[in-house]
Amino acid sequence: MTWDFSECVILSEVPGSYQLCLNKILTSMETIGRAHIPETPDCLISLQSATDPVNRKVNAILTDPPYYDAIPYADLSDFFYVWLRRLTSDRFSSTFAEPLTPKLEELVQHHKAGEIGRTGKKFYEKGMAESFRSAYNSLDDEGRMVIVFAHKAPDAWETLIKAMLEASLVVTASWPIDTEMQAGLKVKHAALATSLWMVCRKRPAKAKAGHYGKVKRDMQQRITERLRYFWDVGIRGPDFVWAAIGPALESYSSYTEVKRMGGQAFTVTEFLTEVRRMVTDFALGQILHDASTEALDEWTRYYLMHRDYFGTENAPVGECILLAQGYGVPLDDLRDRHIGILKKVSSGNALKLLGHTERISDRIGYAHTSGRIPMIDMIHRSEKLWITGETAQLNAYFHEHGLQENPLFKAVVQALIETSPQGSDERSLLEALIKHEPGEFSGISSSRQSTNETEQQLTFEDMISK
Numbered sequence: 001m002t003w004d005f006s007e008c009v010i011l012s013e014v015p016g017s018y019q020l021c022l023n024k025i026l027t028s029m030e031t032i033g034r035a036h037i038p039e040t041p042d043c044l045i046s047l048q049s050a051t052d053p054v055n056r057k058v059n060a061i062l063t064d065p066p067y068y069d070a071i072p073y074a075d076l077s078d079f080f081y082v083w084l085r086r087l088t089s090d091r092f093s094s095t096f097a098e099p100l101t102p103k104l105e106e107l108v109q110h111h112k113a114g115e116i117g118r119t120g121k122k123f124y125e126k127g128m129a130e131s132f133r134s135a136y137n138s139l140d141d142e143g144r145m146v147i148v149f150a151h152k153a154p155d156a157w158e159t160l161i162k163a164m165l166e167a168s169l170v171v172t173a174s175w176p177i178d179t180e181m182q183a184g185l186k187v188k189h190a191a192l193a194t195s196l197w198m199v200c201r202k203r204p205a206k207a208k209a210g211h212y213g214k215v216k217r218d219m220q221q222r223i224t225e226r227l228r229y230f231w232d233v234g235i236r237g238p239d240f241v242w243a244a245i246g247p248a249l250e251s252y253s254s255y256t257e258v259k260r261m262g263g264q265a266f267t268v269t270e271f272l273t274e275v276r277r278m279v280t281d282f283a284l285g286q287i288l289h290d291a292s293t294e295a296l297d298e299w300t301r302y303y304l305m306h307r308d309y310f311g312t313e314n315a316p317v318g319e320c321i322l323l324a325q326g327y328g329v330p331l332d333d334l335r336d337r338h339i340g341i342l343k344k345v346s347s348g349n350a351l352k353l354l355g356h357t358e359r360i361s362d363r364i365g366y367a368h369t370s371g372r373i374p375m376i377d378m379i380h381r382s383e384k385l386w387i388t389g390e391t392a393q394l395n396a397y398f399h400e401h402g403l404q405e406n407p408l409f410k411a412v413v414q415a416l417i418e419t420s421p422q423g424s425d426e427r428s429l430l431e432a433l434i435k436h437e438p439g440e441f442s443g444i445s446s447s448r449q450s451t452n453e454t455e456q457q458l459t460f461e462d463m464i465s466k
Contacts, residue, residue: 049105050131054138061135064148064195065128068156069109074101107131109156125159132167139202145169150179150195152238152322154272157245161253161268169200170253174246176235194239198246203254210255212266218251220278227282237309238322244279245272273328280305280327291411298329299374300412303341306353307419314350339363341376355426356380365397375412378403383429386436395438410434 013019046054050063066073078100085096107127135145147169149160164171176194226247227240235243248271252258258266280301284293287308293301306315306323320342324331334342335351338361342351356379365381367373378401385394403409413434420427 050107051105051127051134053134056138057140057143058138059140059143061139061143061145062148063131063135063146065131065160066106066108066124067149067151068124068153068159070151070156072108074103074106074108077101109159121155121159125162128159128163129166132163132169136167136169136202141202143202145200147198147200148179148195149198150242152318152325154269154325157242157272158268161245161249161271164200164249165253165268168203170203171198171246171249172201173199174249176230176239176243176246194235194243196242196246198249200253203256207254207256210252210258212258212260215251215255215258215266216274219248219274222247222250223275223278224282227279231283231286237305238319238325240283241276241279241323241327244275248275248278276328283308287415288411289414291407293408295408296412297372297374298327299334299341300376302327302329302334303353303374303376304412304415306342307416310353311419312353312355314345314352316350317344320351339368339377356383373401375408378409379413379416379433382433382436386429386433394436398436398438404436404438 011018050065081096081101082099085099089096105127107124109121109124139145147160147164149157151157151160175197177197179195223244227244230240230243252271258271260266281293284296284301284304285291287304302324305327306320309315309323310319320334321331324334331342334340335344339359341354341359343354343358344350345352359380364384365373365377378397382394382397382403385391385397398404413430417427417430417434420430
């Protein structure tokens with residue numbers, strides 16, 4: 001993690017100065033003082049684990065649970081604890097009996113080598129489920145529970161959702177709210193800018209299992225409604241992806257379980273994958289002006305979303321990780337030194353999206369190990385052939401891959417045109433490419449690969465037949 005130290009002139013009125021910090025503390029104390037009036041109901045403050053029962057019924061519960069592995073809360077608390085212990089242990093000896101804060105039952109996904117107590121992911125998953133069950137038991141039948149969560153990793157969301165489902169909680173509404181600071185203490189990878197606030201109720205006792213087909217239709221309808229609003233208010237990038245989880249859960253969580261036609265369970269992992277696909281289709285539909293994206297490959301999906309969100313500027317590594325995870329693409333693959341579309345910049349903390357002039361390998365435009373050729377690779381290879389004046393090879397490449405008849409090719413090129421600066425060479429090239437008519441097929445091969453690079457793409461059957 002990166003620390004943000006308070007190393008300023010303490011007598012100056014700048015962020016972190018003594019006077020400004022003191023003013024914030026005094027303002028908070030004044031607010032607390034005004035709130036304590038006779039008309040205010042008595043407040044009960046309990047120091048206990050969230051997994052323990054409250055032994056009373058309440059009509060509302062608001063929780064901002066630990067964000068999986070994002071923040072080591074107890075470890076950070078040790079910084080303050082050691083000083084408070086020195087100053088107040090004579091008055092609160094039982095509270096400060098230990099030299100450091102207790103960590104044995106802390107619900108975070110952290111485990112250090114040789115550490116006794118926190119056992120990592122399994123402990124976190126079990127503890128979250130127990131906490132939500134305890135909250136469920138304390139909530140009256142018409143009560144509401146609000147869960148606030150923000151994380152970049154599918155594993156974190158999977159754990160949270162499993163715990164909610166096990167506790168029989170149904171999401172009835174959700175909002176992405178800008179609550180996360182963009183400065184200060186940060187973990188190694190970027191966090192989301194918004195938190196997802198999910199309002200839950202108890203699942204009715206008569207709830208049954210749901211059928212995948214209906215649940216998927218309901219998810220699609222609800223996600224589309226909410227994503228239109230999120231898009232219009234300017235939510236983009238990784239936050240746009242995870243903001244859709246709440247609306248999708250409104251359908252998925254209302255059943256005890258969801259089953260496919262053959263009786264197999266529609267798991268939480270599959271649910272998250274389906275949500276990401278729906279969000280990708282929606283966002284790309286906006287960028288591609290409602291052109292069908294069903295046949296569009298994952299690399300081109302990422303390329304278009306990255307370009308729409310970051311442009312051609314350097315993008316923080318953490319943000320790229322979030323976006324890649326949101327669309328199910330391994331970032332290491334996108335950074336491949338031969339065929340990748342991302343490149344680390346000199347600072348090491350940012351990545352740059354590569355254009356056709358920066359992707360110099362002759363392997364660009366040919367099949368990946370998956371057997372598919374990303375559409376963005378086809379476009380970049382066509383641009384290179386156009387620039388070098390190799391018209392015959394360009395025409396052959398168009399015919400070989402059916403680009404002239406492919407509406408998705410033109411839709412992606414048009415999207416790239418719209419995100420290119422007016423008057424730029426790239427825009428002019430793309431405008432020429434989208435109008436290109438390859439004419440009759442001449443029989444000339446489009447391949448210009450070197451012998452070595454061609455051999456790298458031979459199949460096992462090809463090699464043993466030689």
